[in-house]
Amino acid sequence: MPPIALVVSDVDGTLLTRDKTLTDRARDAARRLHEAGTAFTITSSRPAIGMRFLVEPLQISLPVGPFNGSSIVDPDMTPVEQTLIPTRAAQRALEVLNQFGVDIWLFTNDTWLTRNPDGDYVPNEKRAIRADPTIIEDFSPYLSNACKIVGSSRDFELLVRCEGAMREALGDQALAVRSQSYYLDITPPGRDKGTFVTATAKRLGIPLAAVATIGDMHNDVAMFKVSGLSIAMGNASDEVKGYAKEVTTSNEDEGFANAIDAILSQNAKG
Structure with a gap:
């Protein structure tokens, strides 16, 4: 070598x-x-x-x-x-995460968006990235600018099952992989x-x-x-x-x- x-x-x-x-x-x-x-x-x-x-x-x-x-x-x-998640794939990812009942975040290039400011891992993420989330009611207006979507949960086994379902639902339209035992990341394909x-x-x-x-x-x-x-x-x-x-x-x-x-x-x- x-x-x-x-x-x-x-x-x-x-x-x-x-x-x-x-x-x-x-x-x-x-x-x-x-x-x-x-x-x-x-x-x-x-x-x-x-x-x-x-x-x-x-x-x-x-x-x-x-x-x-x-x-x-x-x-x-x-x-x-910069590569973005295709809008249709981002919408499908949200549907799967909602089915599993996990907390959902969406990141654009410079913004962290969440519907739930009291989510279990919000304090952890705030400390980690040294930034606060923007609280919204609906992710729809931001789907075309999604760099990453995250599902977070304290139920690690649930998140493993969610990862499998996500990969099946998205196919080659986006990449789904756990970055931590409590975070499932959905990012652009390829x-x-x-x-x-x-x-x-x-x-x-x-x-x-x-x-x-x-x-x-x-x-x-x-x-x-x-x-x-x-x-x-x-x-x-x-x-x-x-x-x-x-x-x-x-x-x-x-x-x-x-x-x-x-x-x-x-x-x-x-």
Whole structure:
């Protein structure tokens, strides 16, 4: 395997701790990547507005990939490429989520919309993306601008069943994948974290064999499949770990920083 020239990291459950903290070691690991001449960026199920606060401490100069990589935005959050969920698919997704009785959110490029400000995971999302939702009564006027639709529930098994039903209902019209055990993301078709990694490597003229990816959830598998080195977090499920070439420690035990240490050490050996 060639030396790693680009590292792409997931955010929640990977780069950040459980309480959404960027540790000093994680920040220092990113700095050392830059100093070693290794490119670095992030991709996440988060909306663009929820990634802005990481750009400066991580010294990110490359585009980042919000909405599970279905959008590509510059570090100042200006869209470079943006793909939307087809309107009919967005409507069908809402129908399925309503059938399962889960809380529903819709994200446009710069707005988080919900009908239920008291939803179980609203406080969690507010803390994570550092933004407040816009409360609406009807999603219909926004369906043509949907970057991501989310179903959230404390019933994790219900959400697994909802994911299966959603994939059957949508077919190839949109992508449905859990980004957390309590979040089911519906995003545009043909775009995922793997396509983001591929686009970033192409932008830099780097072969995919020289790319390392780090993640913890099902939505990270797409980038594991295209990268030369894939590293699962210790807190990932056994299923997700099975798709990765290596496993680091958990996000509560500096797994991201430890993964970067291993990458830099291997690169130094040549």
